[in-house]
Amino acid sequence: DIDGMFKAFLLEVERQIIESLCRIGEEAVSMAKTIPPERGFTDRTGNLRSSIGYVVFKDGKPVNIAFEAVKGGHVGVHEGQRLAQQIGENYTDGYTLVVVAGMNYAVHVESKGRDVLTSAEKQAEKAIAKELADLVTNIKDAFK
Numbered sequence: 001d002i003d004g005m006f007k008a009f010l011l012e013v014e015r016q017i018i019e020s021l022c023r024i025g026e027e028a029v030s031m032a033k034t035i036p037p038e039r040g041f042t043d044r045t046g047n048l049r050s051s052i053g054y055v056v057f058k059d060g061k062p063v064n065i066a067f068e069a070v071k072g073g074h075v076g077v078h079e080g081q082r083l084a085q086q087i088g089e090n091y092t093d094g095y096t097l098v099v100v101a102g103m104n105y106a107v108h109v110e111s112k113g114r115d116v117l118t119s120a121e122k123q124a125e126k127a128i129a130k131e132l133a134d135l136v137t138n139i140k141d142a143f144k
Contacts, residue, residue: 028124
């Protein structure tokens with residue numbers, strides 16, 4: 001049944017897209033949370049580091065949410081999730097990875113020359129380009 005095969009194929013492509021976005025999100029968050037204090041910041045309350053996380057969306061609906069409190073930074077987790085949800089639900093279509101540092105002072109820390117999320121964002125952009133190219137190659141190979 002061609003229709004069933006096509007639906008199964010599309011589900012597999014969707015699974016791979018979401019899996020790739022989650023992997024890239026995990027890598028970006030890990031990188032951001034492990035930036036040494038001399039380049040990054042000293043996290044006194046745990047809130048800024050806890051506000052760093054990601055959400056993967058499909059057509060504005062979350063399919064994976066990843067935030068973790070460190071040093072008791074539960075306010076940071078809440079603020080990070082709130083910001084990521086706001087961005088994803090209001091400004092995205094299709095499959096989207098939203099990585100944030102959700103505390104309102106994250107931009108201020110970055111403006112002082114500290115690295116909160118910038119290097120992780122650059123790494124994620126490169127990784128997404130590579131993952132997309134690999135996915136396209138896999139799809140083309142499937143039709144050969």
